Amino acid sequence: MPRGIDHIVHAVRDLDAAAALYRGLGFQVGARNKHPRAWGTQNHIIQLPDTFIELLAVADESGIVPHGPHHFSFGAFNRDFLKRGEGLSMLVLKGQGAPDAEEFREKGIGDFELYEFEREGKKPDGTPVKVAFSLAFARDAAAPDVGYFTSQQHYPENFWNPEFQKHANGATSVAGIVAVAEEPERHRGFMQSFAGGEATRADSGFTIASPRGTIEMTTPAAFTARFGVAAPDVSRGARLAAIRFAVADASLLQAAPELAGLAGVYAGNPAIIGADDALGAVIVFEPGA
Numbered sequence: 001m002p003r004g005i006d007h008i009v010h011a012v013r014d015l016d017a018a019a020a021l022y023r024g025l026g027f028q029v030g031a032r033n034k035h036p037r038a039w040g041t042q043n044h045i046i047q048l049p050d051t052f053i054e055l056l057a058v059a060d061e062s063g064i065v066p067h068g069p070h071h072f073s074f075g076a077f078n079r080d081f082l083k084r085g086e087g088l089s090m091l092v093l094k095g096q097g098a099p100d101a102e103e104f105r106e107k108g109i110g111d112f113e114l115y116e117f118e119r120e121g122k123k124p125d126g127t128p129v130k131v132a133f134s135l136a137f138a139r140d141a142a143a144p145d146v147g148y149f150t151s152q153q154h155y156p157e158n159f160w161n162p163e164f165q166k167h168a169n170g171a172t173s174v175a176g177i178v179a180v181a182e183e184p185e186r187h188r189g190f191m192q193s194f195a196g197g198e199a200t201r202a203d204s205g206f207t208i209a210s211p212r213g214t215i216e217m218t219t220p221a222a223f224t225a226r227f228g229v230a231a232p233d234v235s236r237g238a239r240l241a242a243i244r245f246a247v248a249d250a251s252l253l254q255a256a257p258e259l260a261g262l263a264g265v266y267a268g269n270p271a272i273i274g275a276d277d278a279l280g281a282v283i284v285f286e287p288g289a
Contacts, residue, residue, distance in 0.1 A: 002196045002210055002211055003095065003150060003195055003197075003210060003211070004050070004051075004093065004094050004210045004211035004212025004213065005051055005092070005174060005177065005210055005215070006051065006052075006092045006093055006150070006151045007051060007052045007053060007054050007092045007151070008053055008092065008174070008177055008240070009056050009078070009089045009090035009091075009147070010053060010054065010056065010086075010087070010088055010279070010280075010281050011056050011057070011078050011081050011086060011087065011088075011089035012055060012056070012057050012082075012279045013057060013086060014057065015032065015043070015044065015055060015059075017279070018044070018057070018279055019044045021258070021278060021279060022044075022046055022053075022055065024256065025169060025256050025258045025273070026167055026168040026170075026171070026252070026253065026255065026256035027046050027168075027169065027171065028046070028164060028167050029044050029045075029055070030045040030046065030047065031044070032044055033045070033119060033121070034059070035074075035075075035117075035119065036119070037060070038063060038065040039064065039065075039073075039075035040058050040059060040061050040062070040063055040075045040079070041056055041057065041059060041078060042056070043055055047160065047164040047165045048165055048171060048172065048173050048174055048245075049162075049165055049172070050160070050212055051173065051174040051213065053174070053243065054092075056089070058075070058079050061079060064076055064079060070112055071113055072149070074115070074135075074147070077089070077090075077147050078090075078147070084145070085232075085280055086279045086280030086281075087232055087239070087240070087280030088239075088241065088242075088243065088280070089145075089147055089240070090146065090148070090149070090240075091146065091147070091148055091177055091179075091215070091240060092149055093150045093151075093194070093195060094150065094152075094212070095134070095135075095150025095152045096152055097114060097116075097136065097152040098114050098134070100136035100150045101113070101114045101136040101137075104136060104138045104194075107193045109138045109139065109140070109190055109193050109194060110136070110137050110148075112136070112138075114134055114135070115135040115136075116132070116133070116135070117133060117135075118132035118133070119131055121159065129155070129158040130155055130158060131153070131154075131159050132153070132155055133151050133152065133153055135149045135151055136149055136150045136152075137149040138150075138194050140187060140190040140237075140238065142181075142186050142187060142190075142237050142238060143187060143190075143237045143238035144236055144237055145236055145237060145238075145239055146179070146237075146238060146239060146240055168255060168256065169247065169253050169255075169256045169285065170248050170249040170250065170251075170253065171245040171246065171285065172247065172248045173212075173213070173245070173246045174213045174243065175213055175214065175244040175246040176213040176214035176215065176216060176244045177215055177216070177243060177244070178217075178218065178223065178240075178244065178282075178284075179215075179216065179217045179218075179238055179240050179241060180217070180218060180219065180220050180223050180234055180239055180241045181205075181217055181219070181234055181237070181239075182219065182220070182234055184204070184205035184206055184217040184238075186238075187217055187238050188217075191206075191208060191215065191217065192208065195208045195210055197209065197210060202216065203218070203222055204218050204219045204221070204222035205217045205218035205219060205222065213244075220234060227242065227272050227284065229272060229275065229282055230274065230276075231282075232275065232280070241281075241282055242281070242282035242283070243281065243282075243283055243284065244284045244286055245283070245284065245285050245286065246288030247285045247286065247288060248288070250287050259271055259285075270284050270287075271284070271285040272284050
């Protein structure tokens, strides 16, 4: 069954700076949250309908549990990722928990134990609520700098809030994620198994249409030709490169401090923030519903 995008992790060294960046781009950024000590991480959430961006930083390395047999360490992965640089570190799809872990094992893309955790969240009025998740990890050996897992939410009514999904920049959804690799075809089989959908050929790569946003992989040269900015270094393997946001009213982008005066916004062209200006990620705003 095809899996839609649940969220994308943007790993950064300075969480306050990341929150300020996204606020400057016209997003409503949620409160800071603390993960289990075994991860050592903290985050801010940017919600869109049924999808979110997770701004993530390592706050305390002292309790991070290392990778082990059948155990994928979320904290260790992001700690090591950040030692090499900032950017988009993980692609997370909507999941069903234990059945996903079993499927990944059968397909040979992940022999990891299901990871379950919970934390406290807050409603807009400050009332504490419980949120809990079951995570099933997968691994593409040719992409060591990308983390892959599915997430099943156990109290979705405590997590999703339409009031958090209203953004001054007019963003209405995550249109998709774009990854880069020198040889995209090497990753087609893994991505089809992980996403549960068939890939279609595209210029210099492939695309998978998921129930919530597209998953694309292309070459660095094709990425630069399309977006006009540099792709991340793929010398170690495939990387996540860009988040594409759909914007209902492009004129609203002009009110965002980080985008004010950007050429082409009113002409219906994509507004693109390169990795040098967006903490290692490429952020794309495109006209859309």
